[in-house]
Amino acid sequence: xxxxxxNAALPCLIAGKPVLPADGxxxxxxxxxxxxxxxxxxxxxxxxxxxxxxVARSAFEDGAWSTLTALERGRLLRRLGEAIAENAxxxxxxEASDTGKPHRQAEADMVAAARYFEFYSGAAxxxxxxxxxxLAGYQVQTVYEPYGVVGIIIPWNYPAQMVGRTCAAALAxxxxxxxxxxxxxxLTPLKICELAHxxxxxxxxxxxVTGYGHEAGAALTxxxxxxxxxxxxxxQVGVMVQTxxxxxxxxxxxxxxxxxxxxxxxxxxxxxxxPVVLNAIVQNGGQTCSAGSRALIEASIYDEVIDxxxxxxxxxxxxxxxxxxTLGALISAKQKQRVEGYIAAGGGSDAPxxxxxRVSPTAPETGNYVAPALFxxxxxxxxxxxxxxxxxxxxxxxxxxxxxxxxxxxGTDYGLVAAVWTRDGGRQMRVSKAMQCGQVFINCFGAxxxxxxxxxxxxxxxxxxxxxxxxxxxxxxxxxxxxxxxx
Ligand code: NAP
Ligand code: MG
Numbered sequence: 001x002x003x004x005x006x007n008a009a010l011p012c013l014i015a016g017k018p019v020l021p022a023d024g025x026x027x028x029x030x031x032x033x034x035x036x037x038x039x040x041x042x043x044x045x046x047x048x049x050x051x052x053x054x055v056a057r058s059a060f061e062d063g064a065w066s067t068l069t070a071l072e073r074g075r076l077l078r079r080l081g082e083a084i085a086e087n088a089x090x091x092x093x094x095e096a097s098d099t100g101k102p103h104r105q106a107e108a109d110m111v112a113a114a115r116y117f118e119f120y121s122g123a124a125x126x127x128x129x130x131x132x133x134x135l136a137g138y139q140v141q142t143v144y145e146p147y148g149v150v151g152i153i154i155p156w157n158y159p160a161q162m163v164g165r166t167c168a169a170a171l172a173x174x175x176x177x178x179x180x181x182x183x184x185x186x187l188t189p190l191k192i193c194e195l196a197h198x199x200x201x202x203x204x205x206x207x208x209v210t211g212y213g214h215e216a217g218a219a220l221t222x223x224x225x226x227x228x229x230x231x232x233x234x235x236q237v238g239v240m241v242q243t244x245x246x247x248x249x250x251x252x253x254x255x256x257x258x259x260x261x262x263x264x265x266x267x268x269x270x271x272x273x274x275p276v277v278l279n280a281i282v283q284n285g286g287q288t289c290s291a292g293s294r295a296l297i298e299a300s301i302y303d304e305v306i307d308x309x310x311x312x313x314x315x316x317x318x319x320x321x322x323x324x325x326t327l328g329a330l331i332s333a334k335q336k337q338r339v340e341g342y343i344a345a346g347g348g349s350d351a352p353x354x355x356x357x358r359v360s361p362t363a364p365e366t367g368n369y370v371a372p373a374l375f376x377x378x379x380x381x382x383x384x385x386x387x388x389x390x391x392x393x394x395x396x397x398x399x400x401x402x403x404x405x406x407x408x409x410x411g412t413d414y415g416l417v418a419a420v421w422t423r424d425g426g427r428q429m430r431v432s433k434a435m436q437c438g439q440v441f442i443n444c445f446g447a448x449x450x451x452x453x454x455x456x457x458x459x460x461x462x463x464x465x466x467x468x469x470x471x472x473x474x475x476x477x478x479x480x481x482x483x484x485x486x487x
Contacts, residue, residue, distance in 0.1 A: 009040040010186070012048050012210055013193045015055040015203040021048055027183055027212070032100025032329040033320040035366035039098075041186050044211035049178065049219040052207040056149040056176040057225050059204025065176055068202075074124030077168055079199035081117030084110060084160075084192060094187040095160055096321040100329035100368065101284055103321050109161050112449045113192070116164025119451050120172040120472075127173060127472045132480075137487040144476040146174035147250075148227035151220040153213070153241065154189070155233045156182035156331050157287045163192050164451075166230050167206060169471035178207045178226070180217050182233075184331050186210045213237065224248055228475070231255070232289070235460050253464025253474055255456060257289040257388045258416030261409040262445065263431065264305055265402075266298045268421035272443065274305070277394075278312045280419075280445045282357075282372055285318070285327040286392040287335070290417040290455075292445055293389060295376075295396045296408055302377070302398050306354060309374055309396070316357030316392070318369045325360055327392055329367040336368040339391030342384060343373045346393075350379035357392070386412040402427060406434045415458035419445045438465070 009026040011018035025043035030036065042048070059065040068076075084091065088110040096106040129142035150170045154162035159181055167177050181189040186208075193208045209216050217237075221229055221244035229252035231241040238254040245252040262277050264270075280292030297305045319325025330336045347353045357372035376396025378385045384395040399405040409418055415437035420428055422443075432440040438456045441447060454470035456462060464474050 009042055010190055010210070012042050012044045012052070013190060013208045014048065014052045015207065016197040016201070019048060019051065021045060027210070029098060029184070029186065030332075031097050032331055033097070033367045034364040035368075039187065041183070041190075041210040043215070044209040045215045046219040048209045048211070049216055049223060052178040052209050053149055053223050053225040055204040056178050056207055059202060060146070060148050060176040063204050064202030065174070065205040070125035070127075070174070073172060073174065074121040076199065076201055077117045077121035077124060077172055080192070080196050080201070081114045081121060083195040083199050084114040084117060087191075087195065088114065091160060091188050091191060094191060096328070098185045098187045099156060099159065099331060100321055102319075102324045102328050104324045105284060105328075106321070109158055112451065113160040113164040115449070115451050116161070116168045120168040123469060123472060124172040127476070129478070134482070137484060139483045139485055141481050143479050143481065144173065144473070145479050146476055148175060149225060150175040150177050150228045150230060150475065151223065151226040152177055152179040152230045153217050153220065153233065154179065154181050156185035157284060157289070159185045160188035160192060162232060163189050165466055166232070169466065170230065170475045171206060173472050173476045175228070175475055176205045178209060178220060180209050180211065180220050183210065183212050218244070221245065222247070226250065228252065230466075238462060253456070253466065254462035255289060255464070255466060256460060256462040257390065258414040258437070258457060258461045259294055259386055259388055259412045260290055260292050260414075260417040260419075260437070261294040261296050262292045262419045263296045263405050263409055263421060264298060264301065265405070265422035265424070265427065266300045267423045268301075269423065269443070270301070270305065270308060273421045274308045274312060276445050278309065278316070281394040282316055282327045282392045285330050285370070286372075287331060287390050290439075290446060291390075292419060293394060294385065295394060296399050296405055297396055298405070299398050299400055306376060306396060309394070310355045313355035313357050313372055313374045316372045317360050318357065318371060318392075319360035319363055320367065323360060323362060326357070327372070329363070329369050330391060331368065333368055335390070336370055339370050339389055339393065342387070342389045342391065342393055343370070346373070346375045346378075346382070346384050351375045351382045351384050351395070352377070354396075380408060380411060388414065402431065406431060410434070410436045413460040416461040417441070417446075437461070
């Protein structure tokens with residue numbers, strides 16, 4: 001038996017109390033590294049969502065959360081960040097066994113998860129409005145107010161980081177939260193919610209309901225007691241979430257992935273760029289919304305870049321999480337099948353296969369391993385050039401000049417992140433301004449984890465901004481107060 005096995009079914013956490021669905025249904029959590037069962041979680045549904053929304057509503061309206069000052073909320077968030085840091089070793093093991101990611105990556109994720117709570121703990125009492133010059137005898141001010149109950153749905157790729165990114169910001173500004181993690185990976189969201197109550201979060205502020213998306217997820221998005229929705233996942237489900245939000249006349253942020261380009265100009269510092277380009281597509285097995293899944297390469301350096309990438313791909317190895325390969329197993333058999341489908345669709349003259357990485361000989365057959373794949377030159381019309389694979393698959397495209405690079409970079413339905421590699425300062429800024437996306441990196445990519453940096457997409461990548469101070473604005477609504485004090 002795997003030592004990460006948890007025996008009893010893990011309950012939902014509602015008002016800090018364990019809640020198992022009345023019908024007793026559970027879902028098996030499988031370790032992607034070997035396909036073995038590591039835990040059972042509660043298959044929550046409409047009843048548990050309703051219960052959680054009610055306690056969150058009461059904590060927001062007249063319960064303990066509503067009476068806390070911003071300073072006090074910030075202090076609680078700080079304590080939770082510290083608890084995550086203190087329990088990082090245990091949490092990283094849970095995360096790695098639940099998601100299959102290399103242990104090293106899970107450890108880095110816990111540092112980031114703790115950092116989100118630290119960042120938003122400090123920000124909680126620093127969000128303030130404005131005064132507006134107006135008519136004689138009037139005083140006008142704007143204040144940022146929490147929405148109320150925020151429904152949060154997160155995916156399986158970075159569960160702990162996603163808790164930090166969404167819940168820390170939502171709670172910092174005074175909302176209460178009902179979160180539904182992905183059914184494939186729930187262990188750290190449940191554990192972090194438990195830690196929140198251990199460090200003194202009042203009942204009802206932070207609730208987690210596990211279950212299937214079409215049951216618990218749909219119940220949360222459709223619940224009339226929810227005041228705002230934050231969703232991260234696929235564009236298809238994003239449409240369903242936004243439709244449900246519209247029916248209840250509420251707002252939502254959607255973070256839906258991308259097809260982010262790395263643009264390599266002929267004067268780029270390739271020694272600096274190549275390792276970053278490689279890492280940006282294999283980190284987390286390519287299951288990252290901001291994965292750098294397209295390399296756009298200026299024609300004059302195309303062959304040299306391909307040679308270097310090819311050499312790099314040969315060293316990429318997918319291995320069980322404990323072995324700390326370049327990447328781990330993909331989240332599920334379904335995701336492996338999806339990625340293999342994309343790899344099989346390549347290989348023709350419009351998307352030649354250039355190189356593959358390896359799967360470690362120690363990887364069990366029952367794990368979801370995929371050897372990374374490098375394709376190029378990929379025709380702009382090929383699915384590998386414009387569809388999100390969400391796996392370790394890099395599509396290389398050739399461009400002729402700056403205008404051509406911009407056209408290709410903006411030529412997908414997505415717009416999340418872009419990187420520009422060039423020593424030319426003017427070009428750095430021209431191309432950055434021309435990118436239709438939410439974040440541009442110049443001579444770097446995903447620098448420093450980016451907790452401080454507003455993040456989000458355009459078009460099919462979604463809308464709204466998370467991370468940084470921008471998230472505080474997205475999780476609040478502005479009220480304008482006009483006072484006639486007379487002259
Ligand atoms: P998904 O179905 O969109 O799942 C994301 C979250 O939404 C999960 O918590 C899921 O719950 C929930 N959900 C599913 N159906 C729902 C519904 N009808 N109402 C409310 N919530 C619902 O994504 P996936 O199936 O895990 O992955 C499919 C593809 O989405 C990937 O291959 C990738 O391209 C993309 N994706 C993007 C991101 C990102 O970070 N932007 C993350 C993950 C996936 P359950 O999982 O429990 O059903
Ligand atoms: Mg799903």
